[in-house]
Amino acid sequence: MALHTQQIVTDAGYEVVGPAFTLEEAKLLAEEEPLDGAILDIYLAGELVWPAAEILSKRGVGFLFQTGFTSKFEMPQFCKAARRIAKPLDRASFLSALAEISARV
Numbered sequence: 001m002a003l004h005t006q007q008i009v010t011d012a013g014y015e016v017v018g019p020a021f022t023l024e025e026a027k028l029l030a031e032e033e034p035l036d037g038a039i040l041d042i043y044l045a046g047e048l049v050w051p052a053a054e055i056l057s058k059r060g061v062g063f064l065f066q067t068g069f070t071s072k073f074e075m076p077q078f079c080k081a082a083r084r085i086a087k088p089l090d091r092a093s094f095l096s097a098l099a100e101i102s103a104r105v
Contacts, residue, residue, distance in 0.1 A: 001087065005039060005066060005094075012095055014102065021045060026052035030059070037101035038063040042073070050076050062101030066094070 002019040009016050017033045020026035022045045030038065030052045038056050040049045040063055056063050057078045065079075068087040075082075083097045 001066075001089075002041075005089065008089070008091060008094065009039070009098065012098070014098070020052075023047040023049060023052060027055060030055040030061070035059075035061045037061060037098065039098070040065050042067045042069055050079065053079050053082070064097045064101055 002021065006016050006019055014036075017035060018025070018029055020029050026040070026044055026049060029035075035056070038052075038061055040053055040056075042049055042065055044052075053063060054076075064083040064085060066085045066087060066089065067073075069084075083100070085094045085097055
């Protein structure tokens with residue numbers, strides 16, 4: 001799924017950093033890379049992605065979740081405003097959400 005998403009993002013003209021397949025990789029990218037926005041899955045290799053999302057939030061980097069979890073899934077307060085794009089991916093909705101987070105820069 002990450003590689004499919006990467007292709008859609010690249011085709012839309014964005015530069016891709018990643019993907020990260022583990023929480024540690026995601027945290028490293030969130031801490032060190034100059035980012036205009038981020039796409040996160042709630043689970044990376046069985047771990048919740050909240051620590052990476054928190055880093056992004058503190059840096060002021062917009063992010064969205066690409067997830068199979070329903071809207072009833074409990075999220076930390078700092079994540080509640082982030083958009084959720086359901087899997088399987090609806091390309092138009094995804095690109096619209098991506099444009100919103102990257103426009104904040």
